[in-house]
Amino acid sequence: MTIGIIGSGGLGSNVARALAKKGITATISTRRGPASLAPLISELGPFINAGTTEEAASADVVLVAVRWIDLGEALSNLPAWNGRIVIDGTNPVEFLKPDSPDMNDTSNPLAAYGIKAIDLGGKYSSEVFCEFVPGARVVKALNHLDVNVLAQPDVSGGQRVQFYSGDDAAAKAKVRKILEAIGYFPVDLGSLAVGGRLAELPFGSLAATNFVKI
Template structure:
């Protein structure tokens, strides 16, 4: 199974680091083009190569590692997904300019963290992302932990737990294998309708929970 990563920010680059540590091949992309990723791929080594967004999106398993505010524009313009797997690592939050009035809004409990929640009405994040990638098999994963620990799955004599959920059993099995291969302990939260809201930042009950499975 080939792997693509759309987005080279904190999430995308740390997913790439986790894969690179285990020598797992992947193509990473961003909106600025492969040339802008030269220093990152040099750091990560030969298993990770830079490509265009279209090249990354053509992989069998594609990590959506873009900011929520960019997701529709980036994902909706790609070719048909035709049953390929999309790992939805997004969260419905907007990053705030520290000098903006929003960053000092006393009614926003997340202002101190530099973010605010995006109102999705009665929908949850993976439900919205699924609309941007029609024909894809969506698995929610890699979104509930701090991005800086994604390259450090083993800690304190155990393995960090990484939640995942989805509606297609085969797609979930492929993502579970990646989770195991990079050193995490996978925990299946069930369908997207159940697991998506549970693990989605900022208000999911399992969001930001850093559980360790002791071996």
């Protein structure tokens, strides 16, 4: 089973670190091209390769780890998904620039955290995400925690809990195996409509909840 990662920011790079620590191979990509990933690849060693977005998207399991506002650009002109598994690691938030007037918007309860919720018109995020990857089997995972802890599945003498959800049982089973191989304790939250909402940042009731299985 091959693994591809689209996006090399905090989410993509830290998942790559977690995979590399366990000797699991993957291809990571960025819109800036493979050459721009040379420092990261040098850090991570032989298990993580730099590739084009098309190469990463051709893997058996593909993690989408880009900002919500970049989904359209990142997922355009890619090979047909044809039932392959796509992990939706995104959240419908906009990251505010420090000098943005939105940082002082008193109507935004998240301004102090430098983010702003994106209005999806009553839809849940994976419902919208699926429109960008037609034909894929989508599993929501790796989105509910601070990206800086993703490379640290072992904590406080236990395993960090990682939520996942989806509508295809076989796809969820494969994602669960990957999460277990990294060292997480996976917890199935059910369907995308149920589990996706629960773990979705910023307002999901389980969002940013850092459970540890002892």
